[in-house]
Amino acid sequence: MLRKMALALLLLFIAVGAVMPALAQETIELEAWVAFSDHRYDWAVDTAERFNALYDNINVNMVSVVDYDTIVNNYTLGREDGNYPEIVQLFDAALQFAVDTGWFSFAEEIIAGRDEVLGQAVDFDDIIPVISNYYTVDGVWASVAWNTSTPIMYYNVDMLQAAGIEELPTTWADILDACVALQPMVDDGTISACASWPFSGWFIEQWLAQQNEYMVNNENGRAARATEFNLDTDAYRAIAQFYRDMYSNGYFIFEGQDQWGPTTQNFISGKVAIHMSSSAAARAISEGAAETGFALDTTGMVYNDDAPSGWVGNILGGATMWISNGLSPEAEEAAMAFLLFFSNTENSASWHTASGYVPVRNSSIDLLRNLEPGNEILWDIPSGARVDIEADDWYAAFPNFLTASTQLGNSTVNNATRGSTYGTFQQSRPYYNGLVEEYMLNGGDLDAMIAETNATLTELLQEYNFLFADE
Amino acid sequence: MDEIAYSVNPVVVGLVGGLVGALYFAFLRWQTQVGSLNASLLVGAVCGVAGAMLLTAPLGYCMFGADQKNDDLIVGWIMVALGLLLTLNLGSMLLWRFFRGQRLLPRGDTTPGAFRGRFGALYAAAVLSPTILVLVYFVYLPMFDTLRLSTFLARFGAPRTRFICVSNFSRMLSDLDYHSNLFLSFALSFGIIIITMSLALLIAAMLNQPIKGANIYRTFLIWPYAISPIVAGSIFGLLLGTESGIVNRVLDLVFGVKVPWLVTIPAAQISVVLASVWNVIGFNILFYTAGLQTIPKDLLESASIDGASAWQRFARITFPLLSPFTFFLIVTNTIYAFFDTFGLIFVLTRGGPTESTFTAMYRVYVTGILASDIGKSTAQSLILFLIVVGITIFQFRVGQRRVQYGNY
Numbered sequence: 001m002l003r004k005m006a007l008a009l010l011l012l013f014i015a016v017g018a019v020m021p022a023l024a025q026e027t028i029e030l031e032a033w034v035a036f037s038d039h040r041y042d043w044a045v046d047t048a049e050r051f052n053a054l055y056d057n058i059n060v061n062m063v064s065v066v067d068y069d070t071i072v073n074n075y076t077l078g079r080e081d082g083n084y085p086e087i088v089q090l091f092d093a094a095l096q097f098a099v100d101t102g103w104f105s106f107a108e109e110i111i112a113g114r115d116e117v118l119g120q121a122v123d124f125d126d127i128i129p130v131i132s133n134y135y136t137v138d139g140v141w142a143s144v145a146w147n148t149s150t151p152i153m154y155y156n157v158d159m160l161q162a163a164g165i166e167e168l169p170t171t172w173a174d175i176l177d178a179c180v181a182l183q184p185m186v187d188d189g190t191i192s193a194c195a196s197w198p199f200s201g202w203f204i205e206q207w208l209a210q211q212n213e214y215m216v217n218n219e220n221g222r223a224a225r226a227t228e229f230n231l232d233t234d235a236y237r238a239i240a241q242f243y244r245d246m247y248s249n250g251y252f253i254f255e256g257q258d259q260w261g262p263t264t265q266n267f268i269s270g271k272v273a274i275h276m277s278s279s280a281a282a283r284a285i286s287e288g289a290a291e292t293g294f295a296l297d298t299t300g301m302v303y304n305d306d307a308p309s310g311w312v313g314n315i316l317g318g319a320t321m322w323i324s325n326g327l328s329p330e331a332e333e334a335a336m337a338f339l340l341f342f343s344n345t346e347n348s349a350s351w352h353t354a355s356g357y358v359p360v361r362n363s364s365i366d367l368l369r370n371l372e373p374g375n376e377i378l379w380d381i382p383s384g385a386r387v388d389i390e391a392d393d394w395y396a397a398f399p400n401f402l403t404a405s406t407q408l409g410n411s412t413v414n415n416a417t418r419g420s421t422y423g424t425f426q427q428s429r430p431y432y433n434g435l436v437e438e439y440m441l442n443g444g445d446l447d448a449m450i451a452e453t454n455a456t457l458t459e460l461l462q463e464y465n466f467l468f469a470d471e
Numbered sequence: 472m473d474e475i476a477y478s479v480n481p482v483v484v485g486l487v488g489g490l491v492g493a494l495y496f497a498f499l500r501w502q503t504q505v506g507s508l509n510a511s512l513l514v515g516a517v518c519g520v521a522g523a524m525l526l527t528a529p530l531g532y533c534m535f536g537a538d539q540k541n542d543d544l545i546v547g548w549i550m551v552a553l554g555l556l557l558t559l560n561l562g563s564m565l566l567w568r569f570f571r572g573q574r575l576l577p578r579g580d581t582t583p584g585a586f587r588g589r590f591g592a593l594y595a596a597a598v599l600s601p602t603i604l605v606l607v608y609f610v611y612l613p614m615f616d617t618l619r620l621s622t623f624l625a626r627f628g629a630p631r632t633r634f635i636c637v638s639n640f641s642r643m644l645s646d647l648d649y650h651s652n653l654f655l656s657f658a659l660s661f662g663i664i665i666i667t668m669s670l671a672l673l674i675a676a677m678l679n680q681p682i683k684g685a686n687i688y689r690t691f692l693i694w695p696y697a698i699s700p701i702v703a704g705s706i707f708g709l710l711l712g713t714e715s716g717i718v719n720r721v722l723d724l725v726f727g728v729k730v731p732w733l734v735t736i737p738a739a740q741i742s743v744v745l746a747s748v749w750n751v752i753g754f755n756i757l758f759y760t761a762g763l764q765t766i767p768k769d770l771l772e773s774a775s776i777d778g779a780s781a782w783q784r785f786a787r788i789t790f791p792l793l794s795p796f797t798f799f800l801i802v803t804n805t806i807y808a809f810f811d812t813f814g815l816i817f818v819l820t821r822g823g824p825t826e827s828t829f830t831a832m833y834r835v836y837v838t839g840i841l842a843s844d845i846g847k848s849t850a851q852s853l854i855l856f857l858i859v860v861g862i863t864i865f866q867f868r869v870g871q872r873r874v875q876y877g878n879y
Contacts, residue, residue: 073840076627097843101628192714192729254734255713257821265715427842438825460844467629 028334030060031085035071035319037064039381040147040280043354046384051341055118058334060087068319069426072097079103086327086335089146091319092134093425096221098322099137100423100468105325108141110336118333120340126361130408134418135320143320144339145360147351149280150314151206152403153302157295159191159273168297171305172242175274179251182273186250195246195274196253196266201433202317203276204239205419206301211235212309215420215432216461222415225469226422229457231432231450238304243440254440257433268292276301278317279404282356286400287381298400300407313411315419318357346377350386353394354379358404365405368394423464428457476537478544484527484535485520488555492519495559499567506570518562525554530622533636542641550637553857621850627843639850648826649834649851653858655740656831660808662744663751668800670748671755672793676785678756679763689760696753700811704818707746708733711819736827739820743828746819747812755800762796763789798870802863809859831855 034044041064048060065071068091078084079101090098098104108124115122124132124141131145155168163181167174179194186193197203208215213235216226246252253272255262260277267275268288277285282298289296303311321342323335341347349364351357359365371377371389378389391397411417422428435453439446496515500508527534527550534547565575621639625632643649674692678685695703710718711732719729732742766789774784790797813833816822822829822837832855839848 069841073843076843077840079628097628103628196714253714254731254824256734256823262712262715265712269715271714424842427844430837434823434826437823441825463624463844464626466633467624467626467631 026057028058028331030058030087030331030335030338031063032060032087032089032321032338033063033065033071033075033085034089035065035068035091037066039379039384040355042381042384043351043379046386047342047347047350048338051338054341055334055337058338060334060338068093072426084324086324086331087339088322088324089319090143090322092315092317092419093429095135095137095142096421096423096425099142103325104142104322105327105332106137106140106142107144107323107336107339110323110332117340118337120337120344122340123361126345126363128358128360128362128408130411130413131316131358131360133413134316143322144343146321146339146343147280147318147355147357148316148360148408149278149318149357150316150404150408151203151276151301152279152282152407153299154267154275154277154281154285155297155299156267156270156273156289157297159185159270159294163273168299169274169302170299171302173305175302176245176249176251178274179246179249183251185273191273192266192271193253194251194272195276196255196263196272197274197276198258198260198263199254199256199433199437200258200260201429202278203301204236204432204436206314206317207239207304208233208235209313209315209417209419210301210303210311211238211307212312212414212416214416216422219415220418220420221422222418222420225465226420227458227462227465229428229454229461231435231454231457235304235307236432236450237446238306240436240439240446242304243436244443247440248443254437257430257437264288270294279356279358280318282401282404283354283381284356286398296400298403300403300410313413313417314407315417316358316408350377350379352401353377353389354381356401356404358408365395422461423468424457424460427460431457477532477535478537478539479535479547481527481532481535484523484532484547484551488519488521488523488551489516490519491555492516492522492559492562495519496563496566499563503567503570505567511566514562514566515559518558519555522555522558523551525558526550527554530636534641536636539636540641542644543637545644546637546641617849617853620846621853623846625846627845632846635846639847640854642847643851643854648829649831651826652829652831652834653854655827655829656809656855659740659744659747659812659828659830660805663747663808663812664801664804666744667748667752667755667804668797671752671759671800674752675756675759675763676789678760689756692756693753695749696751696757698750700747700750700814701818703746703750704815707742707749707815708819711742733820734824736824739824739828743812743816743819746815747808750815751804751807755804758796758800759793762793766792798866801870802866805862805866806859809855 032044032048034041036044041062045062048062052059063085065074071089072091072094075084075088075090111117111122127145131148132141135141135143135145153169157168159182160168160178163178163185165178165181169175169178175195182191182194185191205215213233214220214230217228217230218224218226220226243252247254253263253266255266260281263275264277264281264285266272268285268291270292275285286296301314321339323332323339327335343360345361345363345367348359348361349367352359352364352368359368367375368377368389371392371394373388375388376386378387379385380387389397395402431453435449438444439449492515493512494515496511496518497508500506500511527547532547533539534543534550539547568575622634622636623632624635624638678689678692682688698706710716713719713729713731713734716732718732723729730738732738770788771784774788779787809830810832813830813836816828816830816833817836820828822833831851835848835851835855838844838851
């Protein structure tokens with residue numbers, strides 16, 4: 001008797017086991033990796049849930065991965081052992097690598113000329129051109145723009161006024177002048193120093209573009225595959241010298257490479273008057289400034305007014321969403337539909353309020369300028385939900401959120417401001433950033449340092465090309 | 472068959488190995504005065520040739536090719552030397568066991584409970600096989616892969632790889648940055664080991680006193696070891712930030728100074744050492760506490776009756792009796808300091824300022840994982856492996872003579 005029951009149970013288990021996967025296949029499970037873990041991740045989870053509510057058979061699951069670099073590393077290692085997500089957020093520096101590996105299906109090819117995917121409208125024309133330009137590979141839309149940013153300046157207006165500075169600095173020379181004016185406040189202990197911002201390779205890339213200079217040859221790798229580094233330029237030297245001037249005069253608090261948290265803290269806690277960061281920090285810095293109780297104002301990223309070309313434009317930064325290749329047709333459709341939803345007019349506008357990332361659509365900006373009651377766009381960080389924006393015009397109420405869009409809008413689009421693309425981007429950043437760090441801290445023979453680093457980076461790039469480029 | 476041009480002919484390499492082997496064995500023969508000279512010379516020569524070929528032949532003597540750089544040649548001779556080290560030591564051990572009429576392999580364990588009888592070996596193998604399989608799959612195969620990859624130009628995701636002989640190694644010979652990374656690894660490790668072990672011994676000795684709530688202290692002191700190096704790095708990052716760090720906040724209030732802990736030399740290096748010490752000290756305290764409890768009280772009591780001072784008791788009795796623990800801790804701390812601190816460095820300083828905390832293991836991580844440059848990275852990790860194996864062998868040779876195990 002007992003044996004028979006055991007046998008029957010066993011058979012039941014086997015039967016259930018055989019049917020379960022068939023039932024499970026009804027729902028398409030999609031995993032999406034994003035490089036956020038703060039309120040921006042909450043926003044992404046909330047928006048994925050909104051999407052899931054629209055479809056019975058699709059479930060998008062957001063996974064938070066440490067940061068941009070780590071997400072690329074984890075995805076790369078995942079590719080080695082076959083354990084990777086359907087959707088992944090990759091930052092600008094990984095663009096060439098993403099294309100070269102052939103690991104992704106391009107959005108434009110999945111859409112194949114349709115004007116909707118599973119009911120989600122496709123409207124590429126609505127996307128701001130400077131953004132679509134950046135992520136177009138050989139004329140094809142590769143990935144879906146989500147978080148787009150650009151560096152801007154954040155100023156503690158109260159401190160600047162106390163030091164007698166009426167106009168917000170817009171150039172390197174203005175910054176140095178402001179620091180001279182602020183020095184008495186440093187000396188009497190009111191503030192710790194004039195300025196503090198993350199020491200990041202991203203800013204070096206931006207300042208090269210502003211001066212209309214390429215990072216790598218073949219027009220930043222945009223005209224043809226880049227084969228050589230291009231650090232031996234006046235533009236790069238000027239950046240190193242600017243940092244040296246800032247640091248050696250004690251104007252700049254250096255917290256180490258890529259220390260975004262501590263430097264933001266220095267600014268919002270009122271220890272410095274000048275800060276530079278991504279526009280994506282606009283929300284956090286606005287709230288921090290309000291909490292500490294000082295007036296905040298922003299301008300575009302300061303530029304080198306000695307450069308022959310003046311200010312040409314800025315590169316956009318941030319990341320886009322890529323769809324892994326080799327998915328089932330249903331999964332690919334679902335992933336595409338999700339990304340179209342994720343970046344539609346309302347969501348793009350809401351995302352902008354949650355962070356300060358630039359809205360990627362013109363229609364989002366229109367929406368934010370003509371708000372109706374009951375709009376449910378503003379991301380409320382404490383409650384983790386969308387609430388109404390009470391103003392009619394978001395930008396009139398929060399002008400600091402417009403600075404980034406204005407900067408990108410005024411940028412001339414050429415191959416300097418489209419930014420460089422080459423395979424060893426991630427590997428090279430610490431080198432050209434480290435060189436400036438070395439020169440800033442210790443001085444030295446800048447030409448010799450540049451020659452050496454340029455040679456090293458060119459060698460790495462050529463090794464990469466040897467392994468990846470078409471023969 | 473194509474004639475390959477060599478700068479050093481493989482035959483010459485083999486002959487050099489044979490000569491070295493024969494000479495070394497003749498020297499051993501003279502030193503020990505055991506066995507026949509001719510047999511020593513012959514076996515020595517064979518071992519020498521094998522040693523010279525051991526690491527170079529699998530790569531087809533490519534490092535001795537005429538088109539290779541001088542540095543590749545040097546790497547080739549280093550590989551010959553490493554091969555000789557291995558075969559000559561092994562060969563001489565076996566030969567002299569033979570000369571002395573001993574079994575070639577040490578006798579198996581004959582204590583009760585060992586696997587004996589007809590199926591003893593088989594049974595032992597069956598019982599061991601799960602462990603061995605796991606080791607083979609997760610340790611030895613990846614290691615073999617590491618060896619193979621270290622001779623390639625390879626990147627994750629690349630459609631092809633390229634065999635580049637020993638270039639990954641030879642480029643390290645002239646890479647001054649790498650040399651300073653290595654030197655730094657030694658320096659930081661030395662600091663970490665010395666400070667950790669002396670502090671741990673002091674704390675363990677204090678814990679060994681009959682104090683109220685010693686168990687609670689013990690738990691708290693061992694706690695940091697349960698924290699991963701990455702988290703330890705984050706904690707110290709919050710403590711040591713120049714402007715927003717807690718330590719500087721206190722220093723500023725009390726003394727009116729701010730120390731740029733993480734962004735100046737040598738403060739950054741000291742910070743890394745202190746954070747590592749904090750992270751690993753619990754482990755050391757644990758072992759020293761256990762060690763102190765094994766020391767017989769009567770020994771210390773009789774010493775104190777004989778008039779030995781506290782310091783004498785410590786130096787003459789406690790410390791020598793702790794030597795097995797000290798030895799074990801030196802070995803494990805070395806491995807920790809070389810291999811496990813990179814996570815902490817990644818969070819705390821990112822190797823900065825100006826690469827002043829960029830250790831060799833952090834270089835492996837940055838090259839291999841951050842930059843996907845996996846060929847170079849595996850070569851660097853092999854160098855580290857050789858160094859740590861070397862240090863450990865050295866420690867065993869030197870240490871074991873001074874270590875006193877049990878039986879007081």
